[in-house]
Amino acid sequence: MTEPDSEVRPGLRLSFAGVYEALLEAFGPQHWWPADTPFEVAVGAVLTQNTAWTNVERAIANLKDADCLTPGALLEVPHERLAGLIRPAGYFNVKAGRLRALCEFLVRECPDGDIRHLAPRPTPAVRSDLLRVKGVGEETADSILLYALDHPVFVVDAYTVRIFERLGLLEPGLSYGDVQERFHAALPSERALFNEYHALVVALGKDYCKPRPRCGTCPLRGDCPASGTPD
Structure with a gap:
């Protein structure tokens, strides 16, 4: 506390x-936000939906241990295994699907799937694109914009x-x-x-x-x- x-x-x-x-x-x-990379911030923004941050930390630690904390590596993990890795964050089947949707978006929109390529784009455009990703609502999109991409949004x-x-x-x-x-x-x-x-x-x-x-x-x-x- x-x-x-x-x-x-x-x-x-x-x-x-x-x-x-x-x-x-x-x-x-x-x-x-505690994270080693902008992509880890984005993953955390999805995983923290409806759960405490301590649970997110455990899920992210599992992803790191499995060496799959990049968009490309995460997409290679079967759904069932991914759900198991993020189980501590709760709603693990739903969130596994949301993480895959986010990674598919990044691989499609960014060279090498690197989320940092979104940073120079105008805030409204990036926000609009993020909100079209399944499972990304306003709070999640704005968390990614602020903490992963350094855009000034509250x-x-x-x-x-x-x-x-x-x-x-x-x-x-x-x-x-x-x-x-x-x-x-x-x-x-x-x-x-x-x-x-x-x-x-x-x-x-x-x-x-x-x-x-x-x-x-x-x-x-x-x-x-x-x-x-x-x-």
């Missing part, structure tokens, strides 16, 4: 920029929605695109900023702003309108 600075900061300016500053002060840099996840609705900075019922646009409009379009901010949101949501929140030790507790639920 990430342990924040215990100081309460009353009077935090409730804004997207203010929340970022408070979380960075409380948690420090998160050094996210990744929206369930933590983002829950935290910022509780803070009163988002109204309920907004679409993924609407939420993302709020962040894009409020913050400089900087890859490093979006990278760090998303990681800080995950740290807060995973350990403090849970469905049943741990408000007593939350670094935003002095300013959150929803604060007060017992640990």
Whole structure:
């Protein structure tokens, strides 16, 4: 668990920029996304769907041990074996199919299947192509864009929605695109900023702003309108 600075900061300016500053002060840099290559980031973005990151780490370790963590090598692995390798990540048959679809896309679109060849292309074009890959939704596509390809897009996840609705900075019922646009409009379009901010949101949501929140030790507790639920 990430342990924040215990100081309460009353009077935090409730804004997207203010929340970022408070979380960075409380948690420090998160050094996210942990991966050795851009392709490993993309694989992790698929595997992390509906599961904890610790499970993804085990699945990726299996892929590394099997020496198949490249698009070409992964496509040579039979479906049943691939599903077994990524079993720790859950939904392993579904995710095996999604990984194969992603690899087929990369082999088709990139020389040697190297995902880095997508990086110079315009963000909307790459995002549109990724969203046409079976099993790649908006959050997965944006994770690949931000963390694998260094494009300045803000990744929206369930933590983002829950935290910022509780803070009163988002109204309920907004679409993924609407939420993302709020962040894009409020913050400089900087890859490093979006990278760090998303990681800080995950740290807060995973350990403090849970469905049943741990408000007593939350670094935003002095300013959150929803604060007060017992640990």
